Amino acid sequence: MRGLLVGGALAIVFLAAALLSLIWTPYDVEALDIAAKMQPPGGAHWFGTDHFGRDILSMIMVGARVSIAVALVAVGIGIGLGVPLGLAAATRKGSAFDEIIMRSNDLIFAFPSLLIAVMITAVFGPSALNAIIAIGIFNIPVFARLTRGAALSLWQREFILAARVAGKGPARISVEHILPNIANLLIVQGTIQFSLGILAEAGLSYIGLGVQPPTPSWGRMLADSQTLASLAPHLVLFPGFAIILTVLGLNLMGDGLRDLLDPRIRRARS
Amino acid sequence: MKHLLGGIASLCVLAGSAYAQQTTLTIGMQLEPPHLDPTSAAAAAIDEVVYANIYEGLTRFASDGSVVPGLAQSWEIAEDGLSYTFTLQEGVLFHDGSTLTADDVKFSLDRARGEDSTNAQKALFADIDSVNVVDDSTVEVTLIAPNGSLLFNLAWGDAVIVDQGFTEDAKTAPNGTGPFKFADWVQGDRVEIASNPDYWGEAAKLEGVTFKFISDPTAAFAALMAGDVDAFPVFPAPENLPQFEADPRFNVIVGSTEGETILSTNNQQPPFDDVRVREAVAHAIDRQAIINGAMFGYGTPIGTHFAPHNPAYLDLTANSDFDPEKSKALLEEAGYADGFTTTLKLPPPSYARRGGEIIAAQLRAVGIETEITNLEWAQWLEEVFRGKDYGLTIVSHTEPMDIGIYARPDYYFQYDDPVVQAMMKGLDAMTDADDRTAVLQAVQTRISENYVNGYLFQLAKTGVADARIVGLWENSPTQANDMTAVYWKE
Numbered sequence: 185m186r187g188l189l190v191g192g193a194l195a196i197v198f199l200a201a202a203l204l205s206l207i208w209t210p211y212d213v214e215a216l217d218i219a220a221k222m223q224p225p226g227g228a229h230w231f232g233t234d235h236f237g238r239d240i241l242s243m244i245m246v247g248a249r250v251s252i253a254v255a256l257v258a259v260g261i262g263i264g265l266g267v268p269l270g271l272a273a274a275t276r277k278g279s280a281f282d283e284i285i286m287r288s289n290d291l292i293f294a295f296p297s298l299l300i301a302v303m304i305t306a307v308f309g310p311s312a313l314n315a316i317i318a319i320g321i322f323n324i325p326v327f328a329r330l331t332r333g334a335a336l337s338l339w340q341r342e343f344i345l346a347a348r349v350a351g352k353g354p355a356r357i358s359v360e361h362i363l364p365n366i367a368n369l370l371i372v373q374g375t376i377q378f379s380l381g382i383l384a385e386a387g388l389s390y391i392g393l394g395v396q397p398p399t400p401s402w403g404r405m406l407a408d409s410q411t412l413a414s415l416a417p418h419l420v421l422f423p424g425f426a427i428i429l430t431v432l433g434l435n436l437m438g439d440g441l442r443d444l445l446d447p448r449i450r451r452a453r454s
Numbered sequence: 455m456k457h458l459l460g461g462i463a464s465l466c467v468l469a470g471s472a473y474a475q476q477t478t479l480t481i482g483m484q485l486e487p488p489h490l491d492p493t494s495a496a497a498a499a500i501d502e503v504v505y506a507n508i509y510e511g512l513t514r515f516a517s518d519g520s521v522v523p524g525l526a527q528s529w530e531i532a533e534d535g536l537s538y539t540f541t542l543q544e545g546v547l548f549h550d551g552s553t554l555t556a557d558d559v560k561f562s563l564d565r566a567r568g569e570d571s572t573n574a575q576k577a578l579f580a581d582i583d584s585v586n587v588v589d590d591s592t593v594e595v596t597l598i599a600p601n602g603s604l605l606f607n608l609a610w611g612d613a614v615i616v617d618q619g620f621t622e623d624a625k626t627a628p629n630g631t632g633p634f635k636f637a638d639w640v641q642g643d644r645v646e647i648a649s650n651p652d653y654w655g656e657a658a659k660l661e662g663v664t665f666k667f668i669s670d671p672t673a674a675f676a677a678l679m680a681g682d683v684d685a686f687p688v689f690p691a692p693e694n695l696p697q698f699e700a701d702p703r704f705n706v707i708v709g710s711t712e713g714e715t716i717l718s719t720n721n722q723q724p725p726f727d728d729v730r731v732r733e734a735v736a737h738a739i740d741r742q743a744i745i746n747g748a749m750f751g752y753g754t755p756i757g758t759h760f761a762p763h764n765p766a767y768l769d770l771t772a773n774s775d776f777d778p779e780k781s782k783a784l785l786e787e788a789g790y791a792d793g794f795t796t797t798l799k800l801p802p803p804s805y806a807r808r809g810g811e812i813i814a815a816q817l818r819a820v821g822i823e824t825e826i827t828n829l830e831w832a833q834w835l836e837e838v839f840r841g842k843d844y845g846l847t848i849v850s851h852t853e854p855m856d857i858g859i860y861a862r863p864d865y866y867f868q869y870d871d872p873v874v875q876a877m878m879k880g881l882d883a884m885t886d887a888d889d890r891t892a893v894l895q896a897v898q899t900r901i902s903e904n905y906v907n908g909y910l911f912q913l914a915k916t917g918v919a920d921a922r923i924v925g926l927w928e929n930s931p932t933q934a935n936d937m938t939a940v941y942w943k944e
Binding site (some may be wrong): 309 | 671672675691693694696697743746747808810811812814815818825826827828
């Protein structure tokens with residue numbers, strides 16, 4: 185429970201910062217002030233300024249929004265395509281249909297996600313949209329596999345048999361009976377994938393394939409300030425901590441949610 | 455006890471090596487050359503390894519940029535300026551043991567200017583009519599028209615002399631006449647050269663030089679600090695220089711380069727085909743902010759495409775002073791009162807990536823929105839340089855005396871101006887120094903007043919070297935790491 189609270193709190197802090205950045209940031213993140221570059225954290229700039237004199241706190245806030253938006257849409261793609269595919273495959277276990285879906289999932293899964301991302305951005309050019317697509321594609325097999333595995337075990341249960349006897353077709357059973365029963369699994373996995381999505385976005389923008397300047401992103405903030413680390417460590421520390429704390433928070437939250445939502449673990453603890 | 459003895463033993467070894475005179479040197483470079491033939495590609499990294507070390511030309515650049523004798527010990531210019539007779543140095547051997555003769559010179563020059571030549575600077579040889587062998591050690595070069603820059607042209611890395619048995623193998627095992635021989639190339643890591651005992655001139659002081667390729671600025675910093683490389687003549691991260699300056703182990707060498715860093719503009723693409731729009735861009739740019747922000751203060755503002763250390767340079771920065779109000783007025787006059795959106799494509803160096811972000815912010819202030827795309831060099835060459843698919847880009851033109859590119863309408867900024875073309879044509883025919891200066895200054899003024907590109911700053915050469923190294927070039931009159939006079943002091 186403590187993990188869930190701590191994780192949830194961290195996630196909420198960053199979510200709030202991201203939402204707040206939509207209407208207000210302490211400074212304009214696109215306004216440069218070379219004369220005020222690399223100021224240490226202090227009164228006017230809580231987190232200091234970067235090598236162009238931009239306010240790091242404002243950049244972290246907007247960066248949170250970018251990371252969350254990219255990861256959220258990418259997980260959405262994964263759930264939106266992966267779950268229906270997994271449900272469909274589970275209705276006809278062992279059929280050619282099942283094989284085609286699951287083997288093509290294996291194929292995607294076998295590629296390292298960054299490689300897919302590099303490939304996509306090399307062909308279509310680097311942009312936020314292409315980063316989302318790249319991370320999203322990688323999420324599809326994760327959800328397809330999870331859904332199929334969980335659905336297969338449910339298909340053996342009596343209440344499903346009852347539904348079949350009652351004349352419901354596989355599509356209707358999948359939506360009305362299977363999906364609600366695996367929702368907790370999907371929520372837990374979704375949280376984990378969300379944190380991986382944030383990490384992937386940071387990785388892509390670190391190598392210059394994510395959102396393009398002037399929009400700030402945590403990964404690019406790290407990359408830009410790499411050579412300045414020994415001169416002005418705060419340039420590296422703040423985006424670094426932002427990434428660590430968000431991912432840590434989401435992972436703690438995922439673990440906590442699993443404990444909370446899984447009836448077996450909950451019973452064993454009480 | 456055993457540990458203690460071991461410790462003492464290793465200390466002795468360390469002390470011993472520290473006192474021995476060092477005779478090898480490791481040079482750090484950011485880019486690895488694609489191959490080692492300077493006569494068939496433009497890549498600066500090739501010249502940075504081979505120029506003056508492995509290959510030599512008839513003439514060569516000295517460290518101050520002057521043209522001095524190379525393989526030609528002397529030359530005579532005919533009265534009409536149409537023929538140059540070169541007398542070759544005596545006893546020059548190629549690294550494979552064959553003797554340099556006039557035939558090799560004829561072969562090299564004919565190959566470079568030949569129809570199927572892949573030389574990156576064929577224009578250097580455009581005025582040569584024929585190359586004739588007079589005897590074994592004398593070559594006559596005749597010209598179509600007098601060309602005052604022939605000796606300068608022949609000093610380029612693209613004009614080095616190769617042996618007449620030249621084959622494609624030379625791309626990985628060059629056979630030159632220089633004070634160093636090619637020794638080894640570990641692809642992706644380093645090229646090694648070793649001193650040439652049979653060198654015709656004054657022998658190199660070092661026994662061997664290793665060129666190590668480190669593309670990442672952070673790794674370059676670490677390699678210098680750890681002593682893995684002894685010098686990084688073009689250090690990629692100017693922000694780290696104050697740290698090296700504060701460290702007595704290192705010398706920071708700040709010199710000039712031939713690199714005019716410009717905001718290249720696609721002169722054929724609307725709205726940049728309107729000179730008022732180009733002028734508006736020029737007035738929107740605060741050069742000093744770019745020099746401070748992107749180069750940490752290293753760089754000299756320029757107002758035209760010419761190196762400030764050249765005697766013929768004109769300071770035309772006033773033509774494009776920072777004046778956002780004027781910029782907005784010009785945009786309104788040109789019918790872009792609400793601004794417009796264009797592309798800004800940036801190659802990898804930090805002057806481009808960082809400079810690009812600053813310029814984007816400065817242009818935004820006058821209403822010009824830019825879509826920034828960061829490109830790798832290969833993509834940049836494909837899309838921007840060859841494809842001409844861009845609005846704005848930032849690049850440093852590092853070739854010496856390259857103002858002639860403004861007379862080439864097919865060049866990537868697509869500036870088609872008959873006046874400049876006529877002036878450059880006239881320049882080629884002039885041999886008198888004063889006349890040449892006058893024309894060069896006229897061209898500088900013309901391109902500055904036509905706002906062909908945004909002229910930003912002259913790239914500084916910011917190098918870092920071990921404080922005990924003597925003889926490295928301070929300035930960069932051409933792309934080279936001339937190792938002939940380099941040595942370690944006690």
